[in-house]
Amino acid sequence: MSKAMEPDLQTPLGRTSGQVGKEWSHPSNHWLRGFVLDNRASLGTLAVFIVMMAVFMIANPTVFTTWYLYSSVLTTLPVALFVVVPLVFVVTCGEIDLSFPATMGFASWVFALVVQAGYDPFLGIAAAVVTGTLLGFLVGSLVVYGGLSSLIATLGMNFLLRGLIQIINEGKSTSLSSLADSWAYKIFSSQFWGIPVQIFWAIAFVVFAALLYNRHRFGAQVKVVGDNPDSAKQMGIDVKLVRVKVFVFTGIGAAIAGTFSVMINFTWWPTAGDGYLLPVLASVFVGGTPTWGGIGTVVGGAIGAVTVSFIQTGVVAAGLSGFYVQFFNGLIIILSLLGHKWNQARYR
Amino acid sequence: MSKAMEPDLQTPLGRTSGQVGKEWSHPSNHWLRGFVLDNRASLGTLAVFIVMMAVFMIANPTVFTTWYLYSSVLTTLPVALFVVVPLVFVVTCGEIDLSFPATMGFASWVFALVVQAGYDPFLGIAAAVVTGTLLGFLVGSLVVYGGLSSLIATLGMNFLLRGLIQIINEGKSTSLSSLADSWAYKIFSSQFWGIPVQIFWAIAFVVFAALLYNRHRFGAQVKVVGDNPDSAKQMGIDVKLVRVKVFVFTGIGAAIAGTFSVMINFTWWPTAGDGYLLPVLASVFVGGTPTWGGIGTVVGGAIGAVTVSFIQTGVVAAGLSGFYVQFFNGLIIILSLLGHKWNQARYR
């Protein structure tokens, strides 16, 4: 920071031709320092996670050495990851999407309908993804072209879509026992060397999304739009389109998440997805993506999801009754926010 | 707008002394037009309410001519009003507070403890209000002096406080049948000419808050801080203090709301207040206070609360099954947002 304020710009241009050959160098000469600086937010999240796990482990060392504990988390964690990651894009873009739980429910309902009608689950997945895409497009268009506050408008859409599901199904769930024998199940939801395969897909998704965020035009434009939409518009970026795209991405993520959730226990409930609203939101922010837009971290968000997933498990494993879960949820959220606050500068 | 862009400022100052005597006049010469222009947001909310009620009434005229229907809504509507109104201040100030449900639960718990211990309910009310004040101060200080995003930090505080309630009470509720004979009950929770007295208190509160908002230094400063905090700071306003104050106000409102709720039900539940999170939030925005801060409407928020309270009642009375409630919730939120959007300009 110190040098930033007294730049070496005293010599006006033209006089500097003698120095033109010089090369850029990273502010830190040591690669490790550079790495830490570039990934402060996600490393901060990792630190929170490690401290939390350390506390739980000290409370009960034996449970935390059992693989089953981890494998059980790895079964449900992927469902959250498929929505947390696109939400990092949405928040980076300066918006928020609270309609993903209903989208999860809607898309997985379509999946359930297709499978129940006797079609191949792969077709069901495709149909679910198409549904998620359309719903994301619908929500995004309403927010972006309608010029509405995404916080409230997506909350409204969540009610509206869930209401539609309820009206049509009148509360009936759908059980899909036939799924267990399908190829889709083996590929997406079985175990491999004792590891739930879901997590491989989720990791692949996180890696893909992290690349999309950091190494793709889409990510670059999402960040710029969230940072300074006026500037982005002047530079020829279709700001509205980019905004709609992040909602579509969330719709797709929610569709995959919903489908994975149904494949875990072969049942679709009309409430499917509802339980994910708060944990997923908390994950994004525990993960170190700030609310003001422009910056964020996909990997941090993923670590945030892991952290949030382990709160409940850890509380129970540490031998506390479930009454402590809410308390710890709140505590971790507050501590993470304080940590990131101290860790992150906001430029204007 | 047209004249605004070509101001009559071509003559520099000093030359205009001949015209100094002229008086200001309101842009519209007719008082009614002026009134409508000044109260666009709340009138818009009122229009939404009237249209909604008209639809319900057409669907089932008889039910809606029964006074009892209204009196039953008027019994609990006050509980919502006591939090919606302070939240209008919070949102105007550019913040949000999602911790009020836990504050409601906490403060009314203190009330229940005091009453159960055999003290006078008035003392209980005082204790609850003190608790609400302190919690509001705690949450506000954390957000303001900790520099945290109020959306997430207050969500965290909501978990944390509710967690505390749960840990200590382990789910046990407290029933306070003795309340019915107390003076406090007669004054705050009985009926008067068939009208629940709560609503008189709530109306008094709304009127007081509307004056505070429009005719008091506090309201003026809240608006300025939400509009342009830098400017407010430069003009000597203690921006952080104003922000903390709105959280304290919400704490007080939540405490009163919680106490009223207990007096209606003669029972305190550890989950008290939880059900109010979404309806209250929706009321604020259905009421026409925008999310970006600086402006808002207390009366609109109150009308929003009435609207939201009647959705469920109306849906069921219109003969639709409860499955339609969520759908209509969403629909009303979206339609109101669209209406306000079209009705309100945002200046920068």
Added chain:
Amino acid sequence: LDAQWCKDVHIRFFVGGAEGDAFGTIVYNGAKQAAADLGPKVDYIFSQWDVEKMVQQLREAVAVKPQGIAMMGHPGDAAIMPLAEQAHKDGIKMMYQNVPVPTVVAAFGGGYVGAQQEQQGRALGAEAFKLAGLKAGDKAIMIGPFENESRGARERGTVAALKEAGVDVVQINSQTEWAADPNLAIPPITAALLNNPGVKAVGYPGGQMLGNVATYMQAAGRKPGDIFNFGFDTSPQIVEAFKGGWVQLTADQQPFMQGYLPILSLCQQVVLGLAPMNVDTGAGFVTPQNYEIVSELAKQALR
């Protein structure tokens, strides 16, 4: 009597839970069947199990003056009392479901359909103790909505019965999200099993979670029969779990009856002037020996 002898009667029916939870759906179907058979006009009300909301909904229900109201007993005597009084004054017939409210019924009348929560819970505890072959000093886990006194009364009863028999019971408070998506409970249940390795039996609060037992056990690396899983309600998923040997016992509180009977009784009270019904629906236990009887009904969300 005509086929639709109750045709002109207006009834408000409290389904209870969230739209679409396993229990509520069957109650709803029972009530709808009754409405179809008897002909009354029924309004259905959902409350997400939020007690404050239930009280307000009851207030509104009393206000529209139907001939009968079938209410959930969850808010408890103190909260329901003033409204029951009002209903009594207005001549509205009352039925209560799922949680008994003895003081209210004693004061202003009304019937009750549902298990006697506490008793049913205790009975389940005793039955589980017997069938699982538990001994004093054994360990069991009981999951339940302990954060809500009246909703958790049943599970508290089970805990009490087991404790009285000398079983060491670990209580896990269920989270509201688990009702919307029981998969969310996989990790905590695994953790609880790992934390208490000697556990012989696990009890679950309601249909949604009990139906998911196979998933929980697989996640924790347990095989069918390793642990004695028991709980409340029936559903297609629970029938499947019986088939697979994952679930050993469920106390069927016959939610269909909890939907059907209150409406029948209200019709009888209004049209025929009969006294209110008092039915304990918590009679039956479903075990691996008799689960097939309920399987077809469960599939149609009737049991």
Added chain:
Amino acid sequence: MGERIIELRDIKKSYGQVYALGGVNLSVDRGEVVGLIGDNGAGKSTLIKILSGVVKPTSGDILVRDKPVNGWSAARSRDAGIETVFQDRALAVQQTIVRNIFMGRELTGSMGWLKVNKEIEEASRLMREIGFTSKVFTPHSIVGQLSGGERQGVAIARAIYKQAELIILDEPTTALSLTETAKVFHFVRQVRASGRSILFIGHNIHHVFDIADRFVVLDRGKVALTADRSEVKSAEDLINFMEDVAHPGGLPGLHDGAEQRA
């Protein structure tokens, strides 16, 4: 000249490791116009933020009418009769003209309730005083509906309210046209004529030269020159001095083109 309104002695201010001000002395007397000039980042805005109490100095003394003060703050500064029109973000654009004029010092009766009518009267008077005579706007008009020049007018009206003794204008004419610049200059003279003092900050040395009685040149957080009007012959003198300070070897660029052509 007259009484000394305010004096800063050896004011230092650092942001982290950056020294924005490295020991500055500055005083303003009654009725004088002081022109504060200097390069970007010289510390001008920081200095006036200290004067107006928005920023606390790292060290140094502040004297009001020759008496040292402790606990200097925005409120104290305004009590001492100092009003500031800041470089930017000066107005709450969604609020009415009245609310902006009385921002932070609302006219209140008992218990903090606003004296609404009094505020409107006063606002009308102030707006008329600075020549804001449009009939389209009332004190209830939203500032966001005004043009840039009109907004500047509101900020100035706010500053002259309560007969401030010293008015600080931080680059009030940046991005203003000649016509509107002229208005501001005329106003500055009006204020001086009424016996009040002005601290005028600007980049355009010609402008500042035209108006100031005394010049203070800041350079990298230090006072490089303090000169009375009588000591400086022309704006060019001042420009040359500043170029020398900034680039002892002569400043390339700005006048190259003209010289090449000439």
Added chain:
Amino acid sequence: MGERIIELRDIKKSYGQVYALGGVNLSVDRGEVVGLIGDNGAGKSTLIKILSGVVKPTSGDILVRDKPVNGWSAARSRDAGIETVFQDRALAVQQTIVRNIFMGRELTGSMGWLKVNKEIEEASRLMREIGFTSKVFTPHSIVGQLSGGERQGVAIARAIYKQAELIILDEPTTALSLTETAKVFHFVRQVRASGRSILFIGHNIHHVFDIADRFVVLDRGKVALTADRSEVKSAEDLINFMEDVAHPGGLPGLHDGAEQRA
């Protein structure tokens, strides 16, 4: 002069009932520097927003190299070789220098994946070219950490990328000090020397006079004067002309003080 790069014919633009532009003709030839001056609200920014495709004109024709174009947009404008440094809000301050330079035209390989190394190389080259030689910053530095002048440098680097044929600078020196203004002027000459054209918008008529080959004076949405450098004797001429246009009766205020003293 050379080839005609762009021409606007009878461009009108209204915002609601306000006419920002009421029929403007303007053209820029290869290698010339056009200075666009005019009062606040004269429509300068609106005109260049139309040129850069950010704002659509209400009516009028746009010709690129003498061929009329339809569907003019920001993207089309950049394709035609027109780059703009806007008056404000030009940069995304939380992003790196690289991301700002390639905003909206990321260097991508197949499927839209970024060519990260190529971008860094190009950014380094551009920054060096405009004399941004600080070793403290790399192309990965966050723009928010840069000073105002350095940020302007990033905006200019962004504009000269891709050998733009016409660079539009909307008041690039507002709020810049002499030193930094000099840099911008030097750069403008560099660009002209390389055969590219420049449209320079400014309030400071001395500055514009020093640099432009041709002057266009806008007044209330109309072109009040178009003059080659050869037709105008001095900056004062231009100033007088503008004052006449704005206030046929003579402009009070700005020079009063100086005259009174003289």
